[in-house]
Amino acid sequence: MRLAGAIDIGGTATKIGIVAEDGSIVRRESVPTSLHGEPMAVVDAIVASLRPMLDAANVEKQSVSGVGVSVAGFLDREHSAMIHNANLPALHGFPLRRALEERLSLGCRLEVDSNAAVAAEYRYGAGRGSTRLLGVTVGTGLGGGVIIDGALLRYTGECAGDLGHIIVDHKGRLCTCGARGCLEAMVNSAALSERAGGRSVREIVGSARKGDELAVTALAETGWWLGLGLASLSPVFSPDRIVVGGGIAAAGELLLEPARASYRTHAHPEFREKTQIVGSSFEGWEGIVGAASLFLDPLA
Template identity: 70%
Template sequence: MRLAAAVDIGGTSTKIGIVGEDGHISARAAIPTSAAGDPLPLLEAIGSTLRPMLDALGTSGLTPLGIGVSVAGFLDPDHSAMIENANLRALCGFPLRPAFEEMFALDCRLEVDSNAAVLAEYRYGAAQGVRRLLGVTVGTGLGGGVILDGALLRHTGECAGDVGHIILDPEGPPCSCGARGCLEAMVSAAALSRRAGGRPVRDVITSARGGDQGAVTALAETGWWLGLGLASLSPLFAPHAITVGGGVAAAGELLLAPTRESYRRHATPAHARDVRITGSRFHGWEGVVGAACLFLTPLP
């Protein structure tokens, strides 16, 4: 059995697991991310979580191919460090790949989290083998990755640029990037929470499932903005399918149904007709599966 260890470092939480070549996560754990200050405590926490998983593999006579690491933010050209993310300053410029290689004595491959997420959907998820695929992840921030003809689109920071910072409302709330009313400012964990009177995302989703009208409306409004954003991105990438993952997308159809409706209303007719918008089947673990793909089933 071919296996890879995988780490997905987000702005709020870090997920760690072991993934087999069938895409199944055989061991998993999540820890909080300390997004500012010294990076070493986070590295140590990842080490003490992953080490027992690797030891358990060793006891069964298994060796992972390596450690795939997905991190939120732009990467340097040799994929050794994340170099830019306002939501994760602790790790900016920190040599993550060499640090992992030294800590575990295994090969490490580093990837932008939005690329890892879209790769997971392309290999094992909701959009397998789709020729032109846009995958967005809605969590602390909003990121997007693009696969075109079997290759990841890389032109800025080793990814498809900052799709979360197209401007939807110039009078909108300030964004982490310094502009106003970006897609990320309108569609993210903070934006959803703001629309729901400051409640945490998990509470909003639970309340909406229980029929709480305020929570349902907060998700519907978030979906409306997301649909507008995706309609604005479609003419650039002409995707056949769009996948929506991340912690906010755990709301499922409560978010996706209004997203599709808004998309159909705003998109140009060709895109409105032909694009399939789906959720993720990984329930927030797409970054871990995608990080493992860096060893199991990599793309250029």
């Protein structure tokens, strides 16, 4: 079976793994992203984790086609460097593809994280069969990618733009971008945590499953804003399906049901009827599956 190495560099954690051609994750590890240090520190941490995985595949005579890299932020036209992300200053303008290729002695391909995530759902997950797929990932930030008739939408920063910064409440929380009430600021981990007395996302989801009222309400409120945001995005992309992934999606129906109810309240009647809202198939690992797909089953 063909394999690809995969790296998903996020604002908080970097996930690293080996993925098989059926989209299954063969090996995986998560390490903290070093946010403000030298870019080579980020590269060193990745190589230290991925090298043993590649060696193990080698020993078992499995062929690794290359290493796909999902990066939080916009990319340059050549897909050689990340050029815009307020949450990840260390990698700004750094020739990441070349640095990784030199250290790993394998071909590397870079993709915007929101594109990688939606590609994973489209190829192997909850997005299969969709003709107009919108994928959103909610965690430290909110990213979105769009696949129309099997092709990724690329019109700014090699992706569909910063969907998380549509403004849904002019009096809402201050966003990292400097604006107020962006969808991202209303639904990200920090917003959810604030609504639940400062607990972590993991704690909130765990408590909500046990019936903790404050945690359930915090997730419902977050879902309500998410549904409103998705309703606002729908006339632009006209999705037949929306897949919700990222750290917060671990809440499953506790987040999705309030999001669907809010969507049905706010969306144009056309979308209320036709657009399904579903959870990711990958429990937060969609980034590495999508990154590997750059070698295993690339999109147009």
